[in-house]
Amino acid sequence: MKQTITLPGSPARISRLVAGENLLGELPGALEAHAGKRTPYWIWDKRVWEIWNEKLGPLGWPGTNTGRVLLFGALEQRKRLSSVEQLAQQLVEAGADRRSVLVAVGGGVTGDVVGFLASIYMRGIPHYQIPTTLLAQVDSSIGGKTGVDLPEGKNLLGTFHQPDLIWMSPEFLETLAEEDFRQGMAEVIKTALIGDEVLWKYLETHAEQIKGRDREALLRIVSACCVIKAKVVEADEKESGYRRVLNLGHTVGHAVERLSDYRIPHGDAVAMGLVVATKLSVEMACIDQGVLSKLEQLCVVYGLPTRIPSHFGPAALLEALKTDKKWEAGTLHFILPVRIGEVMDYDRLDLRALNRVMQSLR
Ligand SMILES: NC(=O)c1ccc[n+]([C@@H]2O[C@H](COP(=O)([O-])OP(=O)(O)OC[C@H]3O[C@@H](n4cnc5c(N)ncnc54)[C@H](O)[C@@H]3O)[C@@H](O)[C@H]2O)c1
Numbered sequence: 001m002k003q004t005i006t007l008p009g010s011p012a013r014i015s016r017l018v019a020g021e022n023l024l025g026e027l028p029g030a031l032e033a034h035a036g037k038r039t040p041y042w043i044w045d046k047r048v049w050e051i052w053n054e055k056l057g058p059l060g061w062p063g064t065n066t067g068r069v070l071l072f073g074a075l076e077q078r079k080r081l082s083s084v085e086q087l088a089q090q091l092v093e094a095g096a097d098r099r100s101v102l103v104a105v106g107g108g109v110t111g112d113v114v115g116f117l118a119s120i121y122m123r124g125i126p127h128y129q130i131p132t133t134l135l136a137q138v139d140s141s142i143g144g145k146t147g148v149d150l151p152e153g154k155n156l157l158g159t160f161h162q163p164d165l166i167w168m169s170p171e172f173l174e175t176l177a178e179e180d181f182r183q184g185m186a187e188v189i190k191t192a193l194i195g196d197e198v199l200w201k202y203l204e205t206h207a208e209q210i211k212g213r214d215r216e217a218l219l220r221i222v223s224a225c226c227v228i229k230a231k232v233v234e235a236d237e238k239e240s241g242y243r244r245v246l247n248l249g250h251t252v253g254h255a256v257e258r259l260s261d262y263r264i265p266h267g268d269a270v271a272m273g274l275v276v277a278t279k280l281s282v283e284m285a286c287i288d289q290g291v292l293s294k295l296e297q298l299c300v301v302y303g304l305p306t307r308i309p310s311h312f313g314p315a316a317l318l319e320a321l322k323t324d325k326k327w328e329a330g331t332l333h334f335i336l337p338v339r340i341g342e343v344m345d346y347d348r349l350d351l352r353a354l355n356r357v358m359q360s361l362r
């Protein structure tokens with residue numbers, strides 16, 4: 001099975017997303033063909049390179065001996081301007097110019113850094129994304145948001161720069177650590193709750209296959225998430241409004257991450273945020289109580305938490321929420337599910353209801 005999805009971009013440079021099984025052998029040729037006269041420069045997450053290069057070399061993927069493959073030790077702490085500068089210097093030394101194209105191979109950290117670098121290198125060159133984590137395949141590689149962190153906060157520097165090509169193969173997910181897989185599943189559940197009831201049912205009925213990393217099951221969930229993210233991004237590329245629906249679970253999730261000094265991983269925090277948003281929606285009589293039980297069950301099945309640790313008091317959480325970007329002119333934009341597969345952007349949030357929900361979830 002192979003699927004091609006067209007993403008937003010200027011008419012001359014339309015992003016293409018290719019998802020499929022057994023595509024690893026096809027990729028080098030297809031990528032060269034797409035690049036045309038441009039010379040590809042590959043930037044790999046070093047860890048992914050170490051795991052995969054022996055398998056991919058015989059399939060025609062370029063090696064470090066070509067002088068066009070750079071390795072980047074991808075860690076959130078290295079998602080910084082200093083890494084962008086170092087990689088840019090290495091690219092200059094390697095001969096990359098305005099007629100080059102960058103290829104990012106790795107998770108969200110690599111994708112965000114390389115996308116950012118491509119958007120400013122010699123005033124901007126195209127790039128391709130080959131996401132290798134579940135989170136990167138279902139979320140970060142799609143939509144054109146790039147960026148790096150500042151000591152003051154995550155993703156504070158960045159650009160919108162659509163990749164011309166996104167190529168995803170479920171095979172990569174077979175070597176992903178259990179913990180990274182689990183974290184990515186929170187985004188999959190989020191995406192299903194936002195826009196796909198069929199995907200939700202699939203998550204309920206195919207947990208064993210998904211957790212067992214069955215390729216067909218992985219391709220099924222990755223493709224479904226890509227379709228939804230692509231649709232949302234298409235409707236609102238620069239996040240002026242509708243794209244906010246993708247923040248379901250993230251308002252509370254980000255507050256929990258910040259309060260924990262980022263010791264609670266993103267996916268866990270998003271799972272807690274999804275439960276709060278759904279409970280709030282129940283409290284406001286916008287969604288059936290049964291959805292909340294289904295969500296909690298799904299989180300348990302995929303090993304995700306459904307409760308906020310009791311030492312984070314509701315008052316501290318509400319305070320942390322007020323520093324959120326979505327807090328505009330004293331009101332908080334909150335995305336609430338209204339049924340499985342549909343959400344609404346609610347901007348007159350009743351803080352007392354939120355407080356009650358937080359109290360009940362400790
Ligand atoms: N641009 C966006 O729209 C967007 C959206 C969501 C998240 N993000 C960003 O994404 C980042 C998180 O992404 P992530 O979770 O992919 O993190 P990551 O890139 O750090 O990858 C997680 C870990 O998996 C390893 N890894 C990657 N692929 C592997 C594979 N196939 N096999 C074995 N190990 C592998 C990496 O080396 C790393 O240790 C954050 O910085 C976040 O801000 C961006």
Ligand SMILES: [Zn+2]
Pocket residue numbers: 187250266270
């Ligand atoms: Zn997220």
